[in-house]
Amino acid sequence: MILKIKKNDIPPNSMVEMYFQNGKPWERKPVLVVNYKGKFFALEPFCTHDGLSLEDGFITDDGKIVCPWHGSVFDIQTGKVVDGPAKRDLKVYKVIEKEKEVEIYE
Numbered sequence: 355m356i357l358k359i360k361k362n363d364i365p366p367n368s369m370v371e372m373y374f375q376n377g378k379p380w381e382r383k384p385v386l387v388v389n390y391k392g393k394f395f396a397l398e399p400f401c402t403h404d405g406l407s408l409e410d411g412f413i414t415d416d417g418k419i420v421c422p423w424h425g426s427v428f429d430i431q432t433g434k435v436v437d438g439p440a441k442r443d444l445k446v447y448k449v450i451e452k453e454k455e456v457e458i459y460e
């Protein structure tokens with residue numbers, strides 16, 4: 355599946371939960387799209403600690419996502435756990451940036 359978004363939909367240094375669509379609404383699959391300093395990344399949207407949403411977490415200046423619930427820290431580019439309590443890395447999705455659009459591949 356491919357998710358296409360407009361770059362302008364996500365301001366720099368913010369992240370939004372979006373969905374891969376597979377035809378039927380109940381088959382949609384969430385993905386966290388991150389604009390980090392103008393570059394786009396896509397990751398699994400739920401923290402691997404307790405499965406809670408990362409969307410309301412924050413982005414650090416050195417490229418990490420901090421979970422808003424218990425403070426786990428993940429690398430935006432690789433999804434790797436930088437600090438717990440989470441132990442498993444986040445899945446990352448392939449992203450291709452076009453001039454005004456971003457394509458995310460499941």
Ligand code: FES
Binds near residue numbers: 402403405426
């Ligand atoms: S759910 Fe993210 S640190 Fe607990």
